[in-house]
Amino acid sequence: MTTVDRNLDQLGDHGHHDEGSYLNPKYGPIATVWDWMTTVDHKKIGVMYLFAVLFMFFLGGVAALGLRIELLEPTRIDETGNLTGAALSFLAEGETVSQAAVGQAYNRVMTMHGAIMVFMFIVPGIPASLGNFFLPLMLGAKDVAFPRLNLASWYIYVFGSLFGVFSILMGGVDTGWTFYTPYSTTTTGQPQVIAMVLAAFILGFSSIFTGLNFIVTTHKLRAPGMGWFDMPLFIWAVYSTSIIQVLATPVIGVTLLLLIFERVLQIGIFDPGLGGDPVLFQHFFWFYSHPVVYVMILPAMGIISDVLAVHCRKRIFGYRAIAFSSLAIAAISFLVWGHHMFTSQGELAAMVFSFLTFFVAIPTAVKVFNWIASLYKGSITFTTPMLYVFAFLFLFSIGGLTGLPLGTLSTDLHLHDSYFVVAHFHYVMFGGTVIAFLAGIHHWWPKMFGRMYSEKGGALGCALVFIGFNMTFFTQFFLGTQGMPRRYASYVDEFTLLHQISTYGSLILALGFVVHLVVFLHSLFLGEKAPQNPWGGLTLEWETETPPIEHNFHHEPVLTHGPYDFDEVVPPGWDPKDYPLPEPTPGGHKH
Amino acid sequence: MASIDTHQPALPQPGKEKVPLWQRYTHGHHWRNADDEFDGAKIGIWLFLATEVLLFSGMFCAYALFRLMYPESIAAGSGYLDWRWGGLNTVVLLISSFTIAMAIRNVQLNQQFWARINLLITWLCAAAFLVIKLTFEYIPKWSDGKRPGALFDYPFAQHAHENVWWSIYYVSTGIHATHVIGGMVLIAWLIYRQGKGAYGPTHYTMMEGVGLYWHIVDLVWIFLFPLLYLVH
Numbered sequence: 001m002t003t004v005d006r007n008l009d010q011l012g013d014h015g016h017h018d019e020g021s022y023l024n025p026k027y028g029p030i031a032t033v034w035d036w037m038t039t040v041d042h043k044k045i046g047v048m049y050l051f052a053v054l055f056m057f058f059l060g061g062v063a064a065l066g067l068r069i070e071l072l073e074p075t076r077i078d079e080t081g082n083l084t085g086a087a088l089s090f091l092a093e094g095e096t097v098s099q100a101a102v103g104q105a106y107n108r109v110m111t112m113h114g115a116i117m118v119f120m121f122i123v124p125g126i127p128a129s130l131g132n133f134f135l136p137l138m139l140g141a142k143d144v145a146f147p148r149l150n151l152a153s154w155y156i157y158v159f160g161s162l163f164g165v166f167s168i169l170m171g172g173v174d175t176g177w178t179f180y181t182p183y184s185t186t187t188t189g190q191p192q193v194i195a196m197v198l199a200a201f202i203l204g205f206s207s208i209f210t211g212l213n214f215i216v217t218t219h220k221l222r223a224p225g226m227g228w229f230d231m232p233l234f235i236w237a238v239y240s241t242s243i244i245q246v247l248a249t250p251v252i253g254v255t256l257l258l259l260i261f262e263r264v265l266q267i268g269i270f271d272p273g274l275g276g277d278p279v280l281f282q283h284f285f286w287f288y289s290h291p292v293v294y295v296m297i298l299p300a301m302g303i304i305s306d307v308l309a310v311h312c313r314k315r316i317f318g319y320r321a322i323a324f325s326s327l328a329i330a331a332i333s334f335l336v337w338g339h340h341m342f343t344s345q346g347e348l349a350a351m352v353f354s355f356l357t358f359f360v361a362i363p364t365a366v367k368v369f370n371w372i373a374s375l376y377k378g379s380i381t382f383t384t385p386m387l388y389v390f391a392f393l394f395l396f397s398i399g400g401l402t403g404l405p406l407g408t409l410s411t412d413l414h415l416h417d418s419y420f421v422v423a424h425f426h427y428v429m430f431g432g433t434v435i436a437f438l439a440g441i442h443h444w445w446p447k448m449f450g451r452m453y454s455e456k457g458g459a460l461g462c463a464l465v466f467i468g469f470n471m472t473f474f475t476q477f478f479l480g481t482q483g484m485p486r487r488y489a490s491y492v493d494e495f496t497l498l499h500q501i502s503t504y505g506s507l508i509l510a511l512g513f514v515v516h517l518v519v520f521l522h523s524l525f526l527g528e529k530a531p532q533n534p535w536g537g538l539t540l541e542w543e544t545e546t547p548p549i550e551h552n553f554h555h556e557p558v559l560t561h562g563p564y565d566f567d568e569v570v571p572p573g574w575d576p577k578d579y580p581l582p583e584p585t586p587g588g589h590k591h
Numbered sequence: 592m593a594s595i596d597t598h599q600p601a602l603p604q605p606g607k608e609k610v611p612l613w614q615r616y617t618h619g620h621h622w623r624n625a626d627d628e629f630d631g632a633k634i635g636i637w638l639f640l641a642t643e644v645l646l647f648s649g650m651f652c653a654y655a656l657f658r659l660m661y662p663e664s665i666a667a668g669s670g671y672l673d674w675r676w677g678g679l680n681t682v683v684l685l686i687s688s689f690t691i692a693m694a695i696r697n698v699q700l701n702q703q704f705w706a707r708i709n710l711l712i713t714w715l716c717a718a719a720f721l722v723i724k725l726t727f728e729y730i731p732k733w734s735d736g737k738r739p740g741a742l743f744d745y746p747f748a749q750h751a752h753e754n755v756w757w758s759i760y761y762v763s764t765g766i767h768a769t770h771v772i773g774g775m776v777l778i779a780w781l782i783y784r785q786g787k788g789a790y791g792p793t794h795y796t797m798m799e800g801v802g803l804y805w806h807i808v809d810l811v812w813i814f815l816f817p818l819l820y821l822v823h
Contacts, residue, residue, distance in 0.1 A: 142621035145631045212638045220631040250642040254649035267758040268740030275752040280656055284649060
């Protein structure tokens with residue numbers, strides 16, 4: 001059966017008729033590498049970003065496993081100064097060490113984990129990889145608005161990440177990813193601290209470039225006929241994310257610059273000894289770093305909206321509510337930074353920030369309710385992406401709800417700086433963002449690389465990740481409420497069992513990722529060729545070839561239906577194997 | 592969104608050898624037309640200006656905090672600055688803002704000679720700003736010991752926290768001066784490209800963008816000048 005999709009027709013005078021897949025190699029291996037290194041194609045840049053951020057995820061993950069293995073048993077130093085317990089393997093066991101040295105080694109690995117995961121993985125993560133690849137495709141555009149800026153953003157990202165890795169190779173930083181003064185301006189290791197702060201500063205430019213590019217692309221390059229409310233919800237989410245990136249990142253830029261001046265020249269703005277104010281650093285830092293929490297989670301929410309609708313083949317419930325809640329989250333996110341510093345400000349300010357923190361939970365809850373309502377009477381298929389959507393709904397809800405006792409002043413008094421906080425934000429950042437990232441990668445993998453993967457392998461990986469994650473972090477809620485403080489290299493004997501469950505869970509989690517890696521490698525080399533639209537998605541990226549041609553579409557796509565018009569376009573009982581979808585009903589496009 | 596002005600007198604005839612670069616310009620293939628490309632570039636520049644405002648807003652916040660904490664030290668610190676040098680620099684930047692705006696108008700009207708003159712004046716004003724800043728402000732003050740933070744070494748200080756004042760002063764004017772240097776590089780690029788005939792009535796995106804950037808550099812100074820020089 002030949003194609004019936006009008007967007008695949010070889011019509012039009014300006015069509016790109018004879019183009020092959022964007023993945024087709026050029027004239028030789030060197031030319032191919034050069035082609036990728038100098039490409040301005042958003043798809044290639046998206047793929048390069050995907051591999052770069054996943055590599056950083058691997059590095060940060062290794063650091064996390066190091067922490068968990070160290071915490072398998074409480075570290076003790078006997079009378080002769082010998083280290084016992086399952087110490088960090090890179091601290092020679094049995095050697096004469098001080099408790100302080102153990103703590104510092106632990107802090108360095110912890111900072112490595114935090115700084116890599118935040119600045120080099122999760123902030124650029126979804127927007128720069130999947131966003132770069134799919135935002136123009138979903139809009140029906142040939143590329144992002146500023147393709148060269150897009151490539152520059154990737155190089156700046158790599159350059160900044162090199163600074164971070166360089167800092168670690170020089171011995172690492174023990175400040176924590178938050179770089180709080182005065183600790184960060186006085187701790188040992190001048191070159192490493194400056195390198196790590198510079199890394200975060202440089203990565204900020206890459207973040208701004210990506211965000212700026214996406215905003216202009218969304219405004220100016222939508223396909224003819226695509227109004228704002230015809231856009232897939234992923235675009236709304238990435239657009240809101242971009243606003244935060246553009247408006248918040250400059251503030252961390254000037255903050256980190258001041259921190260470097262403080263460290264090198266002792267200008268004293270954050271140093272109380274010279275008349276400065278360390279709390280000012282905290283305000284500056286969280287004015288960026290709280291909104292950036294939503295840079296991490298908003299694109300994940302966008303993925304969930306789209307993947308969920310496609311895999312339960314049902315119009316998303318409350319399209320406008322979800323779209324506007326993305327913008328609302330972006331706006332309110334700028335007003336809640338004070339909840340990271342309840343103890344370093346006045347009571348009134350703390351109460352106001354507590355209230356605003358509850359306020360930002362509302363648009364988030366709107367989304368969760370709408371997703372669950374969308375499932376009602378849907379034709380749910382239990383594909384790997386959909387399994388990850390369910391994992392997201394479960395884990396993100398726990399993460400969101402455990403945020404409420406932390407936003408409440410009276411309970412936060414007990415819980416702050418404990419493992420409860422660690423568990424909470426890992427449920428949001430991992431249970432939310434990483435799980436949604438995995439949903440998105442599985443959902444779009446066939447489109448990106450033209451190959452299907454093993455569904456059984458994907459499901460197995462998902463199950464391992466889900467079980468491992470819950471073992472690792474649910475235990476930490478208990479540890480936190482029982483009084484285990486965060487950022488400690490050791491603990492009292494009573495916590496041993498829960499810490500051990502957590503550590504074994506992290507190993508299961510790592511195993512889950514190994515399974516995914518194997519499944520993806522198998523798919524790349526031996527996978528079955530992917531059809532154009534394996535899931536029956538209605539957004540524009542499914543209306544071009546798999547993998548997409550170099551200029552995305554053979555000719556400028558025309559919007560014939562909305563992104564969620566499954567009722568009009570997909571007949572009951574449709575099976576992915578029945579591809580292609582029947583011709584959409586003209587005029588069936590509405591919300 | 593402004594669209595490109597097409598009502599132009601006396602366009603040069605497209606001859607065989609002398610078609611200027613700006614007439615040969617074709618828009619990027621991923622844009623539908625040159626107007627969309629121009630509008631997109633302008634949105635991009637405005638977003639970039641927003642990031643600049645937020646970058647400096649950090650310094651303005653720090654300024655506000657320390658002015659609240661140490662009002663006397665800030666007032667005393669401001670007293671060391673000569674408002675006449677600051678005022679002169681304000682005038683210099685205002686002139687440069689005017690000339691770059693004129694240069695854009697000139698290329699829109701294809702008055703290449705005047706565009707060139709105006710761009711050169713803009714660049715010279717930027718250089719003059721830096722020369723004034725260095726020779727009459729940074730260098731004498733630094734050698735007096737009026738330095739930031741722990742480097743502060745001024746024997747006649749009246750207040751305990753004048754070092755904090757100098758930190759704010761050097762960092763905020765220093766970031767601003769860095770932007771002036773960046774502007775000079777960009778304007779030099781414009782002068783070079785304009786000499787090649789790259790800008791004309793139907794294509795002047797780069798000039799428009801640099802012009803907007805130069806205005807924000809000017810505008811930041813308009814805020815810095817009273818905050819730093821005119822405190823009582």
